Amino acid sequence: MTIAEAMAFHTEAFRAAALWIGLSLLLVLALSLRISAGRRRLKVSVGDGGHAELLATTRAFGNAVEYVPLALVALAVLAVFYSAPVIHAVGGAFFLGRILHAWGMGQQKQPALGRMLGMGLTYIPFLAAAGLLIFAAVS
Structure with a gap:
């Protein structure tokens, strides 16, 4: 592989990563904004105020924040x-x-169903990334 080919290879890979990183950042922002909107609508300053809907929205955001940084x-x-x-x-x-x-x-x-499928589609790419990174490190 020439230097030019290597640069093109890496540029395309980093552009692909930039796409998914950017979209993931927007998703986390959207989930955060959903919490803010719910708190305004339900007149809750901190926490979920005992509202199941707000608790679910907060957990969706929290779960994303637990997984997204490592994936990125x-x-x-x-x-x-x-x-x-x-x-x-x-x-x-x-x-x-x-x-x-x-x-x-x-x-x-x-x-x-969406929640269960979503977790599966979180675990599978995590396992794939882990395997690919370990393979890259030892080969």
């Missing part, structure tokens, strides 16, 4: 070793999982 770090490091299609597969599956989970958390009947 993994995507950035994966982009050093792997091509854009790999980054898109891992990032896209993870992002879809986070959307489904947040949507599922807002459903009345729990556990909701």
